[in-house]
Amino acid sequence: GDSVTQMEGPVTLSEEAFLTINCTYTATGYPSLFWYVQYPGEGLQLLLKATKADDKGSNKGFEATYRKETTSFHLEKGSVQVSDSAVYFCALSDRRGGNKLTFGTGTQLKVEL
Amino acid sequence: DAGITQSPRHKVTETGTPVTLRCHQTENHRYMYWYRQDPGHGLRLIHYSYGVKDTDKGEVSDGYSVSRSKTEDFLLTLESATSSQTSVYFCAISAPRDEKLFFGSGTQLSVL
Numbered sequence: 001g002d003s004v005t006q007m008e009g010p011v012t013l014s015e016e017a018f019l020t021i022n023c024t025y026t027a028t029g030y031p032s033l034f035w036y037v038q039y040p041g042e043g044l045q046l047l048l049k050a051t052k053a054d055d056k057g058s059n060k061g062f063e064a065t066y067r068k069e070t071t072s073f074h075l076e077k078g079s080v081q082v083s084d085s086a087v088y089f090c091a092l093s094d095r096r097g098g099n100k101l102t103f104g105t106g107t108q109l110k111v112e113l
Numbered sequence: 114d115a116g117i118t119q120s121p122r123h124k125v126t127e128t129g130t131p132v133t134l135r136c137h138q139t140e141n142h143r144y145m146y147w148y149r150q151d152p153g154h155g156l157r158l159i160h161y162s163y164g165v166k167d168t169d170k171g172e173v174s175d176g177y178s179v180s181r182s183k184t185e186d187f188l189l190t191l192e193s194a195t196s197s198q199t200s201v202y203f204c205a206i207s208a209p210r211d212e213k214l215f216f217g218s219g220t221q222l223s224v225l
Contacts, residue, residue: 004155032212034212041218042218043117043203043217043219044214044216045216046213049213051212089156093212095212098163099144099207099212099214100146100158101156101158101214103156105153105155106155
């Protein structure tokens, strides 16, 4: 079946550092790809998405590019802030209807001053 | 924020007791989902619904049942709670042809 693999955390960075969180996927079809973010004590919220190869999703300074040849969707940000501290989930939707998402295990990001 | 309310927010119960979690939405979205979140597993789909009285199983449905008698409410029932069902439970909603999911704030369930 479909699966998503994320790098393990926690990832600890200093403020203004460059962030990369790796995500690779396995899917039988041609999925849509997502990054969701979970702040402490809250539910998940959509950060960005991409629906076809070479699409770049972006939001709040975060970016991720849909790479079909490497089945990857790595999350990047050029300069992180303390407020970016959260858990980040990579996910895919199989597009067979119903919007059911398959999630990775999540990567905790801690940003320190 | 999407209008999704989960209740209760926290619950402690004993092994073998029945438990019902409620998800209520005010967005009139057709699709609703129950996920559980566990360390090392991310979120896993328990059950989902495509409309009133239209439900189906997800990947971790054993020990759980659901009901949806109204568009706005989706109930998750643990018939006889076990310690392995200690988890954080999230409800989510979406609209057809929009792949974006909106999540509730979660229910922390502890089964002792």
